[in-house]
Amino acid sequence: MGAKTSKTRSMLLDAAEELMRENGYAAVTSRKLAAKAGLKPQLVHYYFRTMDDLFVALFQRVGEFLLRRQEQVLQSEHPLRAIWELSNNPTGVVLSYEFVALANHRKAIRSEIAEFGERFRKNQAKILRTAMERSGIDTKAWPPSAVAAILELVARGLGLEDALEISGGHRELRKLVDRLIEELGG
């Protein structure tokens, strides 16, 4: 079993991330992966016992990256807008839905995603509560955890529809969100 610090290992994760984004999780096979990284297929199994292990390792890497980005949001001048843009980013959205599809039938991935999702949501709610109290919004009528969920789900959903080339209502929706963020954060 290869070392976690190995350069080769992180090259494999890079290739896996790219393949997954471009061609979906089903395209992440030991052979295609190795071809992309210029390595032999068997090496994949040296660094990751099973393909599931590889997916879990990749998800953890992505998850840690997102949590670091989220901490930067806390220090941002416009936290609400930063939250929105973090979840709306199109390349991130496509990758995240690949993991979701994987999670639908692989328990190891599902529990990773669930754990990350709860943590991420909790942080968002905390950031939101501060911003809302500062703006004098009634946090009883609009619980920050619920608003955080709406904000994230809409941002991600919109990004996904962009990737799928669905655009109905998007112009109006973006304008509406802009206005609401302005009201909440201004």
Added chain:
Amino acid sequence: MGAKTSKTRSMLLDAAEELMRENGYAAVTSRKLAAKAGLKPQLVHYYFRTMDDLFVALFQRVGEFLLRRQEQVLQSEHPLRAIWELSNNPTGVVLSYEFVALANHRKAIRSEIAEFGERFRKNQAKILRTAMERSGIDTKAWPPSAVAAILELVARGLGLEDALEISGGHRELRKLVDRLIEELGG
């Protein structure tokens, strides 16, 4: 190439739908499909030239079903609640995200989904506009197409998170949605 009316053909589609729901799109292979339906793998290719053709046929079947359900919503006593429940339904949500993942890298599926998505969104917006005007909501400040998008994205996102066993903010969110639907539709 087999007849579209064939009993065997629709059995294959049934099995494909079930497999996709339970084990994800990658589990829909000619062999597994045939095993589930008690048939020979080669039969899959008799009724559907390629696996992509099968996915497209299945999506069209599901899409037509949903559009029929949507028409019933029009005649419902509580259209807003009916819209919400149509998109929030957990078994439907899981299947729909499998198709989304497929669409990320198969053009034939993507254009099917895009076409369906636009049609569905447009219908929702029409239902919503009627309901909102009846309740005296300002449809300039709240464009029905944007509200339709929010409603659908949140409903589907919430259903998805339920399937993934993420629950942060859900209780508060459902309560909030209940209240808003009440205000809009009461």
Added chain:
DNA sequence: GTCTATACTTCGATAGAC
């Protein structure tokens, strides 16, 4: 019109060489 025998490609994973 319906189904099967068969080809041949690609898969994950292990056992063992360096």
Added chain:
DNA sequence: GTCTATCGAAGTATAGAC
């Protein structure tokens, strides 16, 4: 610690029998 030779199972698809 790093990488390779190799295996058996599973994948799609076609050519041809009934």
